[in-house]
Amino acid sequence: MSSNETTLVEAALRVLNTPDPVDKAKLGDQIANHWLQGLITNPYNPSQPDLIVPDRPARLTNVKLVSPSLMPKLGKAGSLQSRQAIVHSLVHTESWAIDLSWDIIARFGSKQESMPREFFDDFVRVAQDEGRHFTLLAARLEELGSFYGALPAHDGLWDSAVATSKDLFARLAVEHCVHEARGLDVLPTTISRFRNGGDNKTADLLEEVIYPEEVTHCAAGVKWFKYLCSRTRGDNADEESDDDAVNKFHEVVRSYFRGPLKPPFNEKARKAAGFGPQWYEPLAVKDFSQ
Ligand SMILES: [Fe+2]
Numbered sequence: 097m098s099s100n101e102t103t104l105v106e107a108a109l110r111v112l113n114t115p116d117p118v119d120k121a122k123l124g125d126q127i128a129n130h131w132l133q134g135l136i137t138n139p140y141n142p143s144q145p146d147l148i149v150p151d152r153p154a155r156l157t158n159v160k161l162v163s164p165s166l167m168p169k170l171g172k173a174g175s176l177q178s179r180q181a182i183v184h185s186l187v188h189t190e191s192w193a194i195d196l197s198w199d200i201i202a203r204f205g206s207k208q209e210s211m212p213r214e215f216f217d218d219f220v221r222v223a224q225d226e227g228r229h230f231t232l233l234a235a236r237l238e239e240l241g242s243f244y245g246a247l248p249a250h251d252g253l254w255d256s257a258v259a260t261s262k263d264l265f266a267r268l269a270v271e272h273c274v275h276e277a278r279g280l281d282v283l284p285t286t287i288s289r290f291r292n293g294g295d296n297k298t299a300d301l302l303e304e305v306i307y308p309e310e311v312t313h314c315a316a317g318v319k320w321f322k323y324l325c326s327r328t329r330g331d332n333a334d335e336e337s338d339d340d341a342v343n344k345f346h347e348v349v350r351s352y353f354r355g356p357l358k359p360p361f362n363e364k365a366r367k368a369a370g371f372g373p374q375w376y377e378p379l380a381v382k383d384f385s386q
């Protein structure tokens with residue numbers, strides 16, 4: 097590659113270093129299109145040392161961050177105030193989801209990890225989806241008479257990203273399987289609360305755009321976790337043994353995720369993502385042997 101050609105990792109770093117989430121989403125969308133259209137051709141430059149990825153991405157300071165226990169109650173979407181609070185928290189989560197998708201690209205896009213091109217394709221698509229979710233939900237929040245930053249938001253969302261910043265198995269398992277799947281568990285309840293509260297517009301946005309795309313995000317996590325397992329074992333990826341990947345998954349989640357996973361699980365959506373109960377059910381009960 098020529099030395100002045102931008103790599104995908106360099107472009108991902110630009111998103112991470114952009115503080116305003118509106119700009120993050122816009123820039124990310126542009127970069128994703130450039131990558132998917134072949135205008136950016138190299139994920140990283142193998143002949144250059146790895147670039148420094150910030151521990152925490154740049155963020156605006158206008159959103160007041162508080163610890164999760166100090167967050168005001170969201171309510172059940174029965175009042176405008178509750179609907180604003182729920183959409184505000186979703187907007188906040190999506191803004192972190194943008195950073196998380198560019199972070200896995202920037203942090204693990206290196207010669208040492210040598211992930212295939214398709215890995216970058218998948219997470220670029222995830223990043224583009226998360227940017228769109230942020231933009232659509234932020235616009236909806238304004239239609240509801242509020243704006244991102246009007247309410248406090250919880251500050252724990254990046255903690256598990258920091259905890260998994262050195263290990264791609266852990267990052268994929270915790271962020272892209274466990275957390276994405278948790279989103280799938282809670283979304284149907286949120287959607288019906290908006291419907292029952294008479295806000296079909298938000299319910300439709302969540303149900304028709306966001307929910308189906310979140311299934312594909314969890315699927316990407318599972319797919320690349322399995323890929324890493326089979327590559328480590330030296331198998332042909334097509335003949336991978338799920339049992340080994342599942343065992344490795346349990347081991348990784350037990351060491352990087354605090355506490356048992358919280359049922360009830362959305363089995364149908366999880367299954368659609370290739371994430372059957374054998375992956376998560378053994379993690380739902382506390383393992384007293386450890
Ligand atoms: Fe999302």
Ligand SMILES: [Fe+2]
Nearest residue numbers: 193276310313
């Ligand atoms: Fe997602």
